[in-house]
Amino acid sequence: MLSALLSSVIVAQAPASPAARAAETLGLGPVLDSVVHQGVTYAALARGGIAVLKADGAAPRLVRIVEGGRRFVRLVVMGQSLLAIEQREEAHAFSLATPEQPQPDSLASALGATRELTVVTQAPPSPQAPPPAAVPSSAxxxxxxxxxxxxxxxxxxxxxxxxxxxxxxxxxxxxxxxxxxxxxxxxxxxxxxxxxxxxxxxxxxxxxDAPATARLFFPEPGVPRLRYGFHARPFLALDAKTRLGNSARAGGLLLDAFVAWRPGDLPLVLSAQLDPVGFGLGTGLRHTPGSAYFAVAYSTDFLEVGIGAGALFGQKACSPELSFDPITYEPIEGKNVCSSNAGPSFQQVLRLGALDGFHVAWNSAILSRDNQFRFGSGRGEIQVPLTPSLSLFGAGGGSASGWNFGELGVRSFLKGTGGSGTTVISASLGIVSLSDGTGEALSGPSIAIGIERRP
CATH class of the missing domain: 2.40.10.410 (FlgT, C-terminal domain)
Known part of the structure; x- marks a missing residue:
């Protein structure tokens, strides 16, 4: 009550100042004192705290409130420091045994004489109801x-x-x-x-007062619980021909599809992926190369490494075997010999960097066939964030089974920021090539689109 009374007196005697008008506009209540330093106004609020105000435009702006809940009655700028004099409530007792001559007395004696403390004052009532007490900044x-x-x-x-x-x-x-x-x-x-x-x-x-944790290149969102999506690359084949060498209007599609799941709180991710699968149309030949795998990976904010098993699939490449007559030594038509770059594979998965930030990713397959291991497929990606919601990426790869591609595109948060409830959309331009092992490959430019969901 004593502090409220003293604050009322100070406010009543202080002339209206720009700081007081700004505080009134912002609903901060009465101002006990104010000072300006390098274009920033500091106002001691009657309800507690020092308001930091800016008036760059037509309307004042509250930057922050420091030391909320503490009353300061005087502000002075000294060099690069702000000196704030705090109002404190201290009680002193005086004996009124002789009313005309009050004498200092012990506070314990005065308080022990009564259970109720009454403050008598003739101060005029406040013209407005007292503002509600400000909640401390630590609330x-x-x-x-x-x-x-x-x-x-x-x-x-x-x-x-x-x-x-x-x-x-x-x-x-x-x-x-x-x-x-x-x-x-x-x-x-x-x-x-x-x-x-x-x-x-x-x-x-x-x-x-801690700095914001938002990071553009290396955010720390944690590994999503569930992710699934696709990336489709339709294309028109240039200079396509049939098996007989006739011109044809042809095209195709190269499609990725995946699902990744993190069980419990372990740093593990189980994933299944078509990586990718191709479909070629228009030449009368089958063009269906592709690869698929299942993998288990150790996954954190900035690293993912894992192994898995899968398969490469596509058409056989057949050609006549050159042979000679054993008597005349003239070439004769031999039997057809077919080879296939399809079969079971072992998969490697790697990501260096943040899933939604800057990262380099790679996965490859080792094909098992003909009693030996050989390189089956490989693809890589690099992503560079541009804004809090937009990233640039480049990707490409190829396989022995007959698919190849390269692309450059953008990836954006359509909804959310990377956690649950996020939808990511991507679009890219590139080139795709599909082969069935016979005839010419189907190749042409593609305009791709993809969507990823994180429930």
């Missing part, structure tokens, strides 16, 4: 909504969540992220999730 708030990367918090400017402030959010999966406030109202605030960050409704948050 906890909760996440009330998450939509398209925007996080709505249950506290606003009154809890120290001014624009530009940062909050530490403790997620339900025991991870911590620090978010920056991009919009602040009196009782709500909105923060923006960074690449790979994920929070849920009900998560708790507290104001912090």
């Amino acid at each position: 906890r708030v909760t996440v009330t909504a998450v939509k398209d990367g925007d996080v709505t918090l249950s506290g606003g400017a009154l809890t120290g969540l001014g624009e530009g402030a940062r909050v530490r959010v403790r997620t339900q999966d025991s991870r911590e992220v620090v978010l920056k406030i991009i919009e602040s109202r009196e009782d709500t605030a909105i923060a923006r999730l960074g690449r790979g960050e994920n929070v849920r409704v009900g998560d708790t948050a507290v104001v912090t």
Whole structure:
């Protein structure tokens, strides 16, 4: 009560200042003192704390509130320091045995004489109802909504969540992220999730001075629980011909499809993938090369390495065997000899870097056939983030069974930021080649599109 009375007197005597008008506009209540330094205004609030204000545009803007809950009655800039004089409540006792001559007395004696402390004053009543007490900046708030990367918090400017402030959010999966406030109202605030960050409704948050955890190249989202999707590369074959050498209008499709699942909390990922499979049409010949595998991988934020088993499939390549007559030594037509680059394979999987950030990925297959091992297929990818929601990637590969491709494209978060509920869309330009082992390969430019979901 004593501090409220003293604050009322100070506010009543202080002339209206730009800082006071700015605080009134922002709903911060009365200002006890203010000072300006290098274009930044510091205002001591009657309800507690020092408001940091900017007036770059037509309307003032609250940057943050420091030392919420503590009252400062005087602010002075000294060099590169802000001296803040805090108001404190201290009680002193005086004996009124002789009313005309009050004498110092012990505080214990005075308080022991009565159970109720009454302060008598003739100060005029405040013209407005006293503002609600500000919640200290260390007060906890909760996440009330998450939509398209925007996080709505249950506290606003009154809890120290001014624009530009940062909050530490403790997620339900025991991870911590620090978010920056991009919009602040009196009782709500909105923060923006960074690449790979994920929070849920009900998560708790507290104001912090720690830097934001959003990372562009090396985000730490954790390994998604479930991912599945596809990437389709339709193409038109150039200068295509039939088996007899006639021209043909032909084309085809090279398709990736995958599903990856992380069971429990172990750093393991089980995946199955068509990597890829091709379909060629228009020449009367079969063009169906492809590969598929199942793998088990050790997977973390910045590394994935695993092994698996799969198969390469496609058509046989047949040609007549050159032979000679044993008597005349003239060439004669021999039997057809067919060879196939299809069969079981052993798979290797590797990723260096963050799944949603910068990374280099590679997988290859070793083909088992003809009592020997030989190289079966290989493909690689490099991804470079450009913005919090957009990445550039390049990929390519080929196989002994007859598929080859190269592409350059972009990948973007259509929904979410990398955690559960995320949808990723990708688009690319490139070239595709399919072969069935006989005749000429089908080759041409492709315009590709892909979608990945993380429920």
